[in-house]
Amino acid sequence: MRTPGRAELPCLCSGVAVRRGVSLRGGAAALAVVLAVLLTGCGGGAGASAKTSASSAPADAGTRAAAAAKQLATNSVIPLKGEPPTPELPVTVDSSDGRKVTVTDASRILPLNGGVAEIVFTLGLGDRVVGRDITATFAEAEKLPLVTKAHDVSAESVLSLKPTVVLADTDTGPSEAIDQIRASGTPVVVLDPAGKLADVSTRTTRVAEALGVPEAGRALNERITGQLAEARAAVPKGSRPKVAFLYMRGTAAVYLIGGKGSGGDSLLEAAGAVDAGKESGLDRPFTPITSEALVTAEPDVILMMSKGLDSVGGTDGLLAIPGISQTPAGADRRVVALEDGVLLSFGPRTPLVIDILVDRIHRT
Structure with a gap:
């Protein structure tokens, strides 16, 4: 069974959905403090410290989750504090397609991946971005010209925007389009896809270096x-x-359970949980769901993307799938759903995802 590719995962970053009567805990004052910390307290402009104010008391998981959900609901990125950085160019960087690429001008940046676009905007270079692909759905990017048809890059659309540097993933395609863009003389820096939490820092570093x-x-x-x-x-x-x-798409009869390398395993580990699929011996990123696999996994909680849960008819529809209701999670209706484009984005907003998971999956 092939792992669902990034291009197959719809990216709608409008917020967070949590099923089964979740309430946002914590008083308004506490929520305001935590939201301020999330927005500004953990690092600012270049060289800023990641420490929060010593006068800010540690927030409980519920209050942090409420603040994180509020921020994600804005569908906006949180740029670094201070003046936008000025690229120091030229730079020559390693591209994941085996090439060395020299970037001499970062005045017209075109990221061909939503997660990469989010990094560019968060670095403070959003005013230099001239277009987007279909996965860049956050508010700051949504009005930019679209250069993909379905999930395929249109070389003509890209070149019409006269980018001075293009940022792509190894799974960005078709390859003919990337070759055509490169043949025009436009520098194309290819990055490895982000599939786990450890990739966030690596990808951020590579994007920042490529842009000077x-x-x-x-x-x-x-x-x-x-x-x-x-x-x-x-x-x-x-x-x-x-x-x-x-991972489910009910309209396409796709019903998969994540295992080692799904991306979900990395997030769950960071949130202090055990990935049930991986723990039960599933050594592939995704495996078709069977009643036997669910019984073996014996999850206490089910994590899904919100569109996936909606596609099977919500929690009631999910419980009608053979084997789900026989799990502890199904019996207790413990289902957590987060927005598709945020859950596996592995970018600057991923800490907000962890805040929400810490609160939701540890509830009793």
Whole structure:
């Protein structure tokens, strides 16, 4: 069974959905404090510290999750504080397609991946971005010209925008389009896809270096590292729930359970949980769901993308799928759903995802 590619995962970054009567805990004052920390406290401009104010009391998981959900609902990125960085060019960087690429001008940037676009905007270079692909759905990018048809890049659309540098993934295609863009003389820097939490810092560093703003990249990584540490600190001691990450598209009869390398396993580990599929011996990223596999996995909680849950008719429809209701998660209706474009984005907003998971999956 082939792992669903990034191009197959719809990216709608409008917020967070949590099923089964989840409430946003914490008082308004506490929520305001935590939201301020999430927006500005964990790193600013180049060289800023990732530490929060010493006067800010640690927030409980529920309050942090409420603030994270509020921020994600804005569908906006959070740029580094301070003045936007000025690219220092030219630079020559390694491209993941085996080439060395020299970038001499970053005045017209075209990221061909939503996660990469998010990094560019968060670094403070959003005003230099001239177009987007279909996966860049956050508010700052949504009005930019679209250069993809379905998930395929249109070389003609890209070249019409006269980019001075193009940022792509190894799975960006078709390859003929990338070759055509490169043949025009436009520098094309290819990056490895981000599939786990550890890839966030690597990808941020590579994007920042390719655009001539390595110091801003270090500042962003400091901010992300600090936010992740704070999210993990809210994990209840002794709590290790088993969580099954399910990928479903009911209209296409796609019903998969995540295992090793799904991306969900990395997020769940960071949130203090056990990936039920991986724990049960599933050594592929995704495996077709069977009743036997679900019984073996025995999840306490089910994690899904919100569009996937909607595609099977919500929680009631999910429980009608053979084997789901026989799991502890199904019996207790413990289903957590996060927006498709945010859950596996592995970018600057991933710490907000961890904040929400820490709260939702550890509830009893």
